[in-house]
Amino acid sequence: MGESAAAAKLSRPSRASLAFDPGEVRQQFPIFRAPRPKPLAYLDSAATSQKPDPVLEAMARYYAEYNANIHRGIYDIAERATAAYEDARRRVAHLVGASSPREIVFTRNSTEALNLVAHAWGRRFLEVGDAIVLTEMEHHSNLVPWQLLAQEKQVELRFIPVTGSGELALETLPELLADGRAKLVSVVHISNVLGTVNPIAEIARTVHAAGALLAVDASQSVPHCPVDVKQLDCDFMAFTSHKMLGPTGIGALYGRRRLLEAMPPFLGGGEMIREVKLTESKWNDLPWKFEAGTMPIAEAIGLGAAVDYLEGLGMAEVFAHDRALAGYAMERLAEVPDLVMLGPPADRRGGVVAFTLGEIHPHDVATVLDDEGVCIRAGHHCAMPLHAKLGVPASARASFHCYSLEEEVDTLVRGLHRARKVFAR
Amino acid sequence: MSGMEDLYRENILDHYKHPRNRGTLEHPDVSYEDANPLCGDKIRMDFNIRDGKIEAVRFSGSGCSISQAAASMLCETIEGKPLDEVKKLSRDDVLEMLGIELGPVRLKCGLLALKTLKAGVYGLPQWPGEEDEGEVEQARATDFSGTQPANGRREGHR
Numbered sequence: 209m210g211e212s213a214a215a216a217k218l219s220r221p222s223r224a225s226l227a228f229d230p231g232e233v234r235q236q237f238p239i240f241r242a243p244r245p246k247p248l249a250y251l252d253s254a255a256t257s258q259k260p261d262p263v264l265e266a267m268a269r270y271y272a273e274y275n276a277n278i279h280r281g282i283y284d285i286a287e288r289a290t291a292a293y294e295d296a297r298r299r300v301a302h303l304v305g306a307s308s309p310r311e312i313v314f315t316r317n318s319t320e321a322l323n324l325v326a327h328a329w330g331r332r333f334l335e336v337g338d339a340i341v342l343t344e345m346e347h348h349s350n351l352v353p354w355q356l357l358a359q360e361k362q363v364e365l366r367f368i369p370v371t372g373s374g375e376l377a378l379e380t381l382p383e384l385l386a387d388g389r390a391k392l393v394s395v396v397h398i399s400n401v402l403g404t405v406n407p408i409a410e411i412a413r414t415v416h417a418a419g420a421l422l423a424v425d426a427s428q429s430v431p432h433c434p435v436d437v438k439q440l441d442c443d444f445m446a447f448t449s450h451k452m453l454g455p456t457g458i459g460a461l462y463g464r465r466r467l468l469e470a471m472p473p474f475l476g477g478g479e480m481i482r483e484v485k486l487t488e489s490k491w492n493d494l495p496w497k498f499e500a501g502t503m504p505i506a507e508a509i510g511l512g513a514a515v516d517y518l519e520g521l522g523m524a525e526v527f528a529h530d531r532a533l534a535g536y537a538m539e540r541l542a543e544v545p546d547l548v549m550l551g552p553p554a555d556r557r558g559g560v561v562a563f564t565l566g567e568i569h570p571h572d573v574a575t576v577l578d579d580e581g582v583c584i585r586a587g588h589h590c591a592m593p594l595h596a597k598l599g600v601p602a603s604a605r606a607s608f609h610c611y612s613l614e615e616e617v618d619t620l621v622r623g624l625h626r627a628r629k630v631f632a633r
Numbered sequence: 634m635s636g637m638e639d640l641y642r643e644n645i646l647d648h649y650k651h652p653r654n655r656g657t658l659e660h661p662d663v664s665y666e667d668a669n670p671l672c673g674d675k676i677r678m679d680f681n682i683r684d685g686k687i688e689a690v691r692f693s694g695s696g697c698s699i700s701q702a703a704a705s706m707l708c709e710t711i712e713g714k715p716l717d718e719v720k721k722l723s724r725d726d727v728l729e730m731l732g733i734e735l736g737p738v739r740l741k742c743g744l745l746a747l748k749t750l751k752a753g754v755y756g757l758p759q760w761p762g763e764e765d766e767g768e769v770e771q772a773r774a775t776d777f778s779g780t781q782p783a784n785g786r787r788e789g790h791r
C-alpha cells in the first residue's frame with residue numbers, strides 16, 4: 209500500500225461499512241463448526257490462521273483427482289497438476305503485485321524465504337566489513353539467518369531502535385546507512401507482537417538513496433492487508449501461507465527479477481537444473497532455479513485457493529475488519545485493572561494486541577483463558593530481543609483474522625477478570 | 634476442558650501466593666541460576682550445605698505459578714535433608730508434590746526448580762526425566778484418531 213493509501217486506511221474504520229459478515233465467513237471454517245463443550249474463541253491468528261473449506265477442498269481434490277508430480281509427466285493428470293501449481297504462483301504474484309510470476313519463489317515458509325536471501329544473495333554479494341541493518345522488533349526468523357551470515361562473512365549487524373510506543377526510530381536510519389557499508393536492510397512490515405505497521409515505502413526511499421537493498425518480512429501483512437511490492441518498492445519480500453488461510457509447508461519469496469537472476473541457487477537437486485553433467489550443471493530459469501526437489505504441490509494449490517478466498521473478501525476489507533476488532537479489543541482491555549498493552553495506539557496498528565496482566569505470568573493467563581475456550585499466545589512470540597527492550601520477560605497476545613468476532617473479545621475480557629481473581633495475592 | 638481446576642489446585646495457588654523459602658542467603662555455599670527460555674521463567678537457588686545436608690535453601694526469580702509453586706515446594710521438601718537423599722529426587726517426585734499432570738510445555742515450568750537444584754548442587758545440567766527419553770513408546774501411545782485434540786493435560790514426555 210502506498211503511504212497516502214496507508215494514511216487513509218489508518219483512520220479508525222467503522223464496522224458498519226464492512227462488506228463481509230465475519231459471522232458468515234466463520235461458517236466456512238470447519239474448525240468453528242465442530243461441536244465443542246465451549247465455543248472456540250480463537251485469538252491466535254498471528255501464530256497461524258484457520259483454514260476455510262475451499263482451501264481444504266482444493267487440496268483434497270488434487271490428491272483425489274489429479275495427484276501427480278509436476279513439470280515432469282507428460283500425461284493428463286501430471287499436466288493438470290503442473291497447471292494448478294503454476295496457477296497458484298500466478299495468484300500469489302497477482303496478490304502482491306509482482307511484475308511476473310517468475311518473481312515468486314515457493315519456499316517452505318517465511319523463515320526459509322529469508323534464509324534463501326541470506327544464503328543465495330548474502331553469500332554471493334556481501335564482503336567482509338559490509339553491514340546489514342535490521343530492527344529491534346524483528347521476529348527471530350528475520351534475525352537469526354542474518355546472525356549466521358554475519359558470523360560467516362564477518363558482516364556487521366546494525367539495528368533501528370524501537371521507541372517507547374513500539375514504533376521504529378526511523379530518524380536513525382540515515383545515520384545507520386551513512387558510511388555506505390550497509391548493503392541490505394531487512395524490516396518487518398507489521399510486527400507480530402506490537403501490531404505496528406511500519407512505513408515500508410518511506411523506508412525504501414531512504415534505503416535506496418543510500419544504495420542498499422530492502423527486504424521485507426511480510427508474514428503479518430500479506431495475510432491481512434493490501435500489499436503491493438511496486439508501491440512498497442521493496443527488493444525482497446517473505447510471507448507464509450499458514451497465516452493467510454492456507455496450509456502449512458509453503459510460503460513465498462518475492463524478489464526483483466534482476467536480483468533473483470544474479471543469485472546462485474539456494475539448494476541443489478532435481479528440478480532446479482536445466483542440464484547436469486557429472487561435475488557441473490546449468491541452472492534452470494526463474495523461479496524454478498530456487499525450487500529444488502519435489503515441492504509441496506498440494507500446499508501450493510491450497511495457498512492458491514486461500515489467495516482466491518482472501519481476494520474474494522477483499523484485502524482492504526479484511527484489514528478494516530482486523531483493525532476495527534483490535535480497536536474494540538483495546539477499548540475492552542482498558543477496562544481490566546493492572547492490564548498494560550504493548551505497542552502503538554489503535555490507529556497505528558494491525559489486528560494484534562499484546563499485553564501483560566499485573567504480576568500474573570502470561571502462561572497462567574493463557575491457561576485460565578484456555579479453560580474458557582479462549583486461545584491466545586503467551587510467551588515471547590519469537591521476539592526475545594523486543595521483549596528485552598520493552599522490559600517484560602513475556603506477554604500475552606490476542607490476534608485476529610476475517611473470522612474473528614467481537615464476542616470472542618468479550619469472552620477474552622471475562623477470562624481476564626477471572627484470571628485476576630484466581631491469582632489475586 | 635476441566636483442566637484449570639486441576640492445574641491450579643489449592644496447594645499450588647497456596648505456594649504461589651505464600652511461597653516458602655523465598656529469598657536469598659547471605660553466604661551461600663552454592664548459588665545457581667537457571668532459566669526456561671521458552672517462557673522466560675528464571676529461578677535462582679542459594680544453598681548452605683553442612684555435614685552432608687542441605688542446611689538452608691532459598692529461591693528467588695520470576696515465572697509462572699507452576700514454576701514458582703514447584704520451587705517453593707521443592708525447597709520445603711529438601712531443607713534439612715541429606716544430599717544423597719535429595720539427589721534421588723526425580724521428575725515424578727516433583728509431579729507428585731504438585732499433584733497434577735502437566736503438558737509438554739508446562740512440564741518444564743514444573744521442573745525448572747529441580748533442574749536448578751541438580752545443576753547447582755550436583756553438576757547435572759539436564760532436564761530431569763530427559764536422561765531416558767522413551768520418545769518412541771510415547772509416540773505409539775498417542776492417539777491421533779479423536780476429533781478432540783489432545784490438549785496436553787496428560788503427562789508430557791519432555
Ligand SMILES: Cc1ncc(COP(=O)(O)O)c(C=O)c1O
Nearest residue numbers: 317318319347349400425427448
Ligand atoms: C513477523 C513474522 N515473521 C516471520 C514469521 C515466521 O513464519 P514461519 O514460521 O511460517 O516461517 C512469523 C510467524 O511466526 C512472524 O510473525
